[in-house]
């Protein structure tokens with residue numbers, strides 16, 4: 170199915186980027202948020218991103234792209250959508266509640282996709298009446314910059330639903346890989362043990378937060394060190410990933426180190442809360458966790 174009308178539910182770090190790139194590709198985009206305040210913040214964030222692109226000469230008209238996006242807090246407005254992408258918090262009950270409320274509103278051919286980092290795709294699909302039309306579309310942060318899109322086929326996904334996801338991904342300019350419905354898919358299956366091990370290394374005295382980041386940037390050519398990356402992703406999201414992947418694989422490589430757990434308990438969630446492994450009140454950010 171060729172998709173012209175897409176919806177994004179949850180318009181935070183990931184959702185606003187998915188909405189933005191979809192609108193830039195010419196699609197009609199409906200954004201759903203949980204409150205009018207969150208919706209206003211999300212739309213402003215997209216507008217700022219589009220204005221920045223225009224001022225750098227990378228976009229002809231921010232206004233034309235912005236006009237393709239509408240917002241609502243009412244899931245009843247989803248009834249004409251061909252593809253619905255969920256990007257709410259990495260919290261299973263929240264996602265399941267969203268799918269339960271959205272499914273009855275959608276047309277019979279609508280394809281549903283979750284942007285989850287770790288939860289089972291089939292586990293979410295089964296609370297809808299359309300398991301065969303349910304896939305994973307896993308974007309990367311920041312969505313407007315990162316080229317990859319993992320398309321996840323669950324054990325029940327139809328070929329048509331998978332092809333719809335792949336065609337949509339190509340249309341918005343992403344490189345596509347097909348990934349299995351296993352916790353973490355491809356990228357996080359490999360990336361999470363690396364990030365967990367960086368915290369383990371810090372806890373056991375291999376180096377400071379800054380030195381480990383500097384080492385991995387300079388020594389491996391990575392664009393950011395593991396602690397900057399962890400803060401960028403969001404420590405609540407990372408913590409949930411460790412729990413889900415530990416449950417699925419029973420492998421210590423995925424177990425949350427104590428420091429990660431304590432930071433989340435403290436509400437220090439990384440960039441989005443202003444503090445995580447680093448404190449973002451200072452410029453440049455200073456390490457905020459010490460042994």
Ligand SMILES: NC(=O)c1ccc[n+]([C@@H]2O[C@H](COP(=O)([O-])OP(=O)(O)OC[C@H]3O[C@@H](n4cnc5c(N)ncnc54)[C@H](O)[C@@H]3O)[C@@H](O)[C@H]2O)c1
Pocket residue numbers: 178179180181182183184201202203207255256257258259260263267284285286287307308309310401402403406441
């Ligand atoms: N942050 C990353 O680097 C990253 C990368 C890939 C995938 N993901 C996944 O994307 C999803 C979203 O993560 P995020 O980092 O954007 O989170 P976020 O906290 O930045 O944004 C979540 C948004 O969902 C909204 N929301 C919550 N409940 C809602 C509801 N019932 N209806 C509508 N909106 C609702 C919140 O208001 C918020 O704006 C998660 O599943 C996460 O695992 C995140």
